[in-house]
Amino acid sequence: AHDFFNRYGNLFQMKNPTAELALINATDADGSHLRFQQMYKGIPVWGAQLLVHSQDGQLTAINGHYQPGIDLNPTPGLTAAQAETIARTHLGAAQATLLANVELVVMTYHTEPAALTWLVQLATNEPLGRWLYFIDAHTGGITYNFNNLPHVRNRQIYDANGACSTSSLPGSLVAIEATGGTLPAGPAKDAFDYSGAAYDYYLSQFGRDSYDGSGAPIITSVKFGTAGTCNSSAFNAFWNGAQMVFGSGGGSYNHFAKAEDVVVHEFTHAVTEYTAGLIYQFEQGALNESMSDIFGVFAQQRSTGDFNDWELGEDLNVVFRDMSDPTLYGQPAHMSNYNELGWVDDNGGVHTNSGIPNKAAYLMVTGGTSGEITATAVGLSKMEQIFYRALTNYLSPLSGFNDIKNSTIQACQDLIGSFGITFADCNQVQNAWAAVGLGSAALTASTKVYLPVLINGTGGATDAFIYEPNDDVSQAYGPLSSGVTYWAYLQTNGDVDIYHFTTSGGFIDISLSSLPSGTNYDLELYNNAGQLVGVSYNSGTTDDSISGTAPAGKYYIYISPTTTASSTTDSYQLAVTYP
Structure with missing residues (x-):
């Protein structure tokens, strides 16, 4: 893995990959899933981890979060004890329990620019909390703080008895x-x-x-x-x-x-704490809650045999949430209804926005339609394995909804041939996420797209604008020439660009680069049978790439937006090399 980063670290804007990445965990007997912690001059960058995945010695995927461009003084100006006192004073809980040694970390999450901080973790009874304080190690100011205690409910009903402390x-x-x-x-x-x-x-x-x-x-x-x-x-x-x-x-x-x-x-x-380490705030916290809801419901369905039970907490004489219809209990079921809440309101909506991945999980298991997108049932036993692999092998502390979408699709591909999982199942996982507003539906032979493309081959003398309707995959633009760079753009959030090429078999390399500011595009590769055979789901404007040995045949490249699409004046660059 370090060899890869030493060679391609510039894609992540790394200066010294060997010094900037520390291996903290390896899973599977063959070490095919490696978790690296980002370091800055020997200091961990809080929440920033990269996960490297391989199969049969071949790199298959890299995901996670890496923060480039950190530039700060790594020598603290105050002690850990001073930072602890500042945190206790702000919390107003001198008797709070210190949960771990005060640790020096670089903080980039919700922090601009990056700051050298002391991480202080305190536990309190009233209010009930597991508080994380990031104290600026130079100024003593509070860079960031929040309650990282996962819990089922955040409401208070008055009528009970028992010990409090x-x-x-x-x-x-x-x-x-x-x-x-x-x-x-x-x-x-x-x-x-x-x-x-x-x-x-x-x-x-x-x-x-x-x-x-x-x-x-x-x-x-x-x-x-x-x-x-x-x-x-x-x-x-x-x-x-x-x-x-x-x-x-x-x-x-x-x-x-x-x-x-x-x-x-x-x-x-x-x-989750011992695997992905998802924090308990905003979208990451909502994903943390959703993972617990998903496995809580899965386990109870297996225990009771009631596979139509998607409610949470009904045995307490109150229903907290319903994964089949989150809106019944005030949760959104689609990204268009995502609640942007402040951190003081349910830690940024962790019990509210969890309805979105909950609904997706329900659709994956049972099948169903949301809006204009239909997902066919994959089934409980397959989805258990897919979600577990995504949680334990692909998610990291700062993972959000796009990450769990990408991770479940990748986990599904990993498991093809095991537990009865097929390529078709992976397409339905993708469709379920699209049904809740995360990404696009899977490419099939009946997919209809309209592909506005600006083509400029690197060897060409003239730019040509080609606005050509592509009614199905057979009309995708191409064949692309090996070694030529193409400029194109996505006009709207619903737009997709589809290209094709044919190889005689061997090593292929596809790169998607120069993404417009503020965008986030997915790169996918399908074979002629409509099976998803390669993906790259990097966050933000980070370059995407797919490479490896491919059998002879025709392939389709699918580019789609996961966030705001660009205008026709902001292009991306696509290049493919193949034999």
Whole structure:
């Protein structure tokens, strides 16, 4: 992987890839999935990770987040202890628990320009929180801070009883593995049964031994919180980085360990922390919530045999969310209705905007139509494997909705031939995302496009504007000449550009570059059978490329916008080389 970055690091604007990337994790026995942490002069760049994927020794994909152009003084002007004091003072919680050693990091997330900061992590009881503070290591100012505590609900209902302080957790021991089966009916028995169900689900479906993959003990506390004193505890459930905690409930609410989907939801937050590490704010936090919803529902469907149950929390005597129709409970089901909320409002809408990927997951499993796009059912057993692979191998701390779209498509391609997964399934995954406003529908033989193209071969003397309707794939522009650069543009968000070429077989290299400012285009390659055989989904205006050995035949290049499309005056450049 380092050899690739040393050769092509300029595509990411890297100056010294060996020094700027530190390997932090490798998965699969053959090391085919590598996770690199971006470093700046030996200091981690918070949230910036690149994931490198290979198969049979051949590089297949690179995704994640890399922040170029960092230029700052790496020597702090204040100590870690001083930074901790500043964070405690701002939080107003001198007795807050320090969760980890104060760490020096470069902060770029929601920060311009990049800043050298001390990361201080504090836990509080009221308000319930796991606070991340980024203190400027030169000025002592607060660069950024937010509550990174995942939880099921953020509302407060008053009528409950129980201990409040997180300092008392985990509490008094009532059962261990050998004795839990004899517990009487109640919160402790439900927590014992459903935490075991969560463990069994991940082990049986994915071979994962506990949330960390290494058999960690599952510590769970129940009957947490007292009404009128700590309402946010009584009507809540959360993973605090070390254990699961379930509120006492009260009134019309059952205790929060009563629902299997809620318990698996929290267990999945732990899995996410040990894999993708998704932060708990804005779009990343909404994706974090969605991953927990998805696996919570999947596990309960397998447990109960009710494969039409897409509700969350119904066993608490209240429904929080419905993945089949998120709008029933105030969530958007399409990117056109995405809620731009401030960080103080539900951490930027983590429980609101999660409805969008939730709806996509529902469409992938059951099939259905949203707007003008239809997805055919892929089925539960296949989608479990696809989402798990995406979560554990492709997502990183700052991944958002476009990333999970790209990751599930790539994970699906990885798994073709396993679990009954086919190329056609991957097309339906893509269609489901398109149905909620993320990307374009998969290319098929009946796809109709209108392709306005500005062609300027690098060896040509004259620019020619060609506005040609392309009613189906057979009318895609081409054949493209090997080694020639083509200038073209996308006029609207719904526009796609399709090209074709024919190779005698061998190494091919496709590059998409010079993307207009403010755009984000996807590059996809299909064979003549309409099967997706290659993708490049880099974020923003980063160049995309697809390369590798291809069998002889005809291929189609598909370029589509994932964000704002450019005008006819802002072109991109496409080049392909092939034998």
